[in-house]
Amino acid sequence: MMVPIPGGPPAADKPDAVKADADKPDADSRFRTLFEQAPFSVQLLALNGRTLQVNRAWERMWGNQQVPSIKDYVLHGDYNMLADPQLEAKGILPILRRAFAGESVTLPTIVYDPAELGMPGPPRWVRATAHPIKDTSGEVQEVMLVHDDVTEQVMAEQAMLASESRLKQLANTIPQLAWMADSTGWIHWYNDRWYAYTGTTPDQMEGWGWQQVHDPAALPRILDKWKQHLASGAPFEMTFPLRGHDGLYRPFYTLVAPLKDERGQVTQWFGTNTDVSSLQAAERALRLSEEKLLEGLDAGRMVVWEWDLRSDDIDYSPNAASILGYTAGNFHEQSRHFHPEDAPLLLDAIHQARETRGQFRILNRRIRPDNGALIWLETLGKVICDEQGQPVAIRGLNIDVTERVKAESEIKEASRRKDEFLAMLAHELRNPLAPIAMATQLMRMQQLDGARKEQAVDIIDRQVKHMTELVDDLLDVSRVTRGLVELDRDTVDLKAVVAHAVEQVRPLIDSRHHALTVRMLGENVHVHGDHTRLVQVIVNLLSNAAKYTPQHGEINLQVDVSESQARIRVTDNGCGIDAALMPYLFDLFTQAERTPDRSQGGLGIGLALVKSMVQLHGGQVKAESAGRNRGSTFIVLLPLIPVEPPADRNDLPMTPDAGERLRILIVDDNRDAGESLGTLLSALGHDVKVCEDGASALALAGSHRPRLCILDIGLPDMTGYELASRLRKNAALPGMECVALTGYGQSHDRALTKAAGFRHHFVKPVDVQQLMKVILDIASSESTDAD
Incomplete structure (x- = not known):
């Protein structure tokens, strides 16, 4: 800026003041010394713009060898x-010119290029100030121009700006959001992707405006981090959410780095924000997948493992400890957990797989080191080879199949018990059939006298009752296993239940000469249950006690109250229960070891029925025994209900009066069943007709005019319900009554017959005494009507 220009005024035209400088006082001399030795460039100008003097710094600044x-x-x-x-x-x-007019001024920094004047030398960036020098009267005498060569500084700034420009250009090409801030944290630039993502403008974002697109919950943490690193000048990274133009917040990984000058001072900050929502979603999906895999492995009792053949180390999935009782380790250590009998087979399978570069699958046992338990594993493995085809690892799966092996064993045991049961069933059914067949042959003999004929009838009657009991038990088992048993619940007095049960079992107990003691400890012991089924439970327990106790034994039946439960205890001093049998005692077809004569009898289903019936009543049953020949105790617990004792009822059977005569129509598609019942009722003095289907019954009813119809429900041409309805519509049959006689005896079956208007519901084989009571009631009502 102060480079001389050729063609200026001649030296002779300079003011005389220049020549008089040497004559000034000592103060002026000191000023000139300071002027010459000043470290900054000074140029002294006359009022006409000509240069009066320059100092040495000026010469160094503007000097040129050329x-x-x-x-x-x-x-x-x-x-x-x-x-x-x-x-x-x-x-x-x-x-x-304002300086020449008396004002101190600062001149803008400019580049002064000698080349524009035809002179050699590089361009120089110069910053200058101009100060007027005044006399005592305040008149400007001269102007002092002070220069500062800022070429290096400007060049450095320009280089920085160029670098910054290149950085910005580069930042606009990357997929991340990017920004730049000054050393105080004032953000002055964002790349295009920032504005595209946030939907903001530069005016909105300048300075600290970026806070408006941050999650308010995360902002305090971000500000603390930002201010901390502004003070330290250290780079940092963090992850936080940023709001997009759609209003949704997405997580961004942020990396911030300082830009420093040659002195190590922070001049700028450069930051990037990378959208990691997809990465985090992938990480969550991976974690979820791993969790599902582990849950699946746990549910399937599976352990994934990998055996490094070079290091001999085995790694397991995290659930190994809970299933195997051990985790990672080397093969030699873990082979100690192999069952001694299975170890050779397992090692041989592994060896064969390594030789063939193939796979293996083997069932084996392991001993858990944490608790010593024996577990069954199905072990699968696959050999992994390197590029040269050499085995380097084996990856596989251990599946805990302990429960499966146990279940298979139980299935085999159940199958064995079932086979034994079928053999026993055949034996039990043959036993009554043989005397029935013999009695039938006797009755066909014409020379048979009345006494022997009566004896044969008694034999058949006893054996039929025995077979009925067997079939009823089998039907109960079938219904229980299929969940078809329905309880006819009512308030039941256990005192009455015990009385009926003892009445039924008394003949068996007396035949074996046992002493039975019954104790009822407590009054009004009531439960909510099915009277018949509860009698069946106690009958089974007493029958077992009688059968499995040698003659002249002792049986005790006690009923008492324990807290909110009724407790029924049946104790005997019989053969007891072997400890090996105890876990299976209430399973179907389970029986103690039998002697060849099978003196105890039974099918091995009684206790299974007891357990099922008790559980249906919300109770529990358990057995206790000190072992063989040391007796046994069965305890039934049932929930109590607080009620007043019901009034006594008269359950005595009534025998029909031979003088009462009814017209009866029996309809049953089982000819033998219908005709045998008809023969019995005819022998008792009733007028009986028998049909095998509904059409025949409708045709016969008009002429026979029955007062009572005993109908099977499952007829070949129509149901018993339909037949009853059509018979009632016959005007020739006023006051006719219908009774159902069927093989269906569930509560819903009884409800159906009741809804259809049947007077009573009997289950085959019919209880003759109960049937005679119903007939007597009908006959009595008919006599009353006639009177």
């Missing part, structure tokens, strides 16, 4: 600063 006499040229040549065209073009002269 123009060694530049000082003389400026001082004595024709250079005039107020006429410098380069200063005029750059707008410096108007500001400079």
Whole structure:
């Protein structure tokens, strides 16, 4: 800016003040010394713009080897600063003239290029100040121009700006959001992706405006981190959510780095924000997949493992400890957990797989080191080879099949018991059939007298009852196993239940000469249950006690109350229960070891029925025994209900009066069943007709005019319900009654017959005494009507 311009005024035209400088006082001399030795460039100008003097710093700044006499040229040549065209073009002269008018001014930094004046030398960036020098009267005498060569600084700034520009260009090409801030944290630039994602403008984001797109919950943490690193100048990273233009927050991984100058001072901050929502979603999906895999492995009792053949180490899935009782380790250590009998087979399977580069699958046992328990494993493995085909690892699966092996064993045991049961069933059924067949043959003999004929009838009657009991038990088992048993619940007095049960079992107990003691400890012991089924439970327990106790034994039946439960205890001093049998005692077809004569009898289903019936009543049953020949105790617990004792009822069977005569129609598609019942009722004095289907019954009813119809429900051409309805519509049958006689005896079956208007529901084989009571009631009502 102060380079001399050729063609300026001649030296002879300089003011006389220049020549008089040497005559000034000592103060002026000191000023000149300071002027010469000042470290900054100074140029002293006359009021006409000519240079009066320059100091040494000026010479160093503007000196040039190609123009060694530049000082003389400026001082004595024709250079005039107020006429410098380069200063005029750059707008410096108007500001400079204000200094000549008496004002101190700062001149803008400009580049002064000697090449524009045809002179050698590089361009220089110059920053200058101009100060007027005044006399005592305040008149401007001279102007002092102080220069500062800022070329290096400007070049450095330009280089930085160029670098920053390149950085910004690069930042606009990356997929991340990017931004730049000054050393105080004031963000002055964002890349295009930032604005595209956030939907904001530069004005909104400048400075600290970025806070508006941050999650308010996360903002305090972010600000603390940002201020901490502004103070330390250290880079940092963190993850936080940013709001997009759609209003949704997504997680971004943020990396912030300082840009420093050569002195290590932070001049800028550069930051990037990378959308990691997809990565986090993938990580969550991976974690969820791993969790599902582990849950699946746990549910399937499976352990994944990998055996490194080079290091001999085995790694397991995290659930190994809970299933195997051990985790990672080397093969040698873990082979100690192999069952001694299975170890050779397992090792051989592994060896064969390694030799063939194949797979293996083997069932084996392991001993858990944590608790010593024996577990069954199905072990699968596959050999993994390297690029040269050499085995380097084996990966596989251990499946805990302990429960499966146990279940298979139980199935085999159940199958064995079932086979034994079928053999026993055949034996039990043959036993009554043989005397029935013999009695039948006797009755066919014409020379048979009345006494022997009566004996044969008694034999058949006893054996039929025995077979009925067997079949009823079998039907109960079938219904229980299929969940078809329905209880006819009512308030039941256990005292009455015990009385009926003892009444039924008394003949068996007396036949074996046992002493039975019954104790009822407590009054009004009531439960909510099915009277018949509860009698069946106690009958089974008493029957077992009688059968499995040698003759002249002792049986005790006690009923008492324990807290909110009724407790029924049946104790005997019989053969007891072997400890090996105890876990299976209440399973179907389970029986103690039998002697060849099978003196105890039975099918092995009684206790299974007891357990099922008790559980249906919400109770429990358990057995206790000190072992063989040391007796046994069965305890039934039933929930109590607090009620008043019901009134006594008369359950005595009534025998029909032979003098009462009824017309009866029996309809049963089983000819033998119908005709045998008809023969019995005819023998008792009733007028009986028998049919095998509904159509025949309808045809016969008009002429026979029955007072009572005993109907099977399952007829070949129509149901018993339909037949009853059609018979009632016959005007010739006023007051006719219907009774159901069927093989269906569940509560819903009884409800159906009741809804259809049947007077009573009997289950085959019919209880004759109960049937005679119903017939007597009908006959009695008929006599009353006649009176």
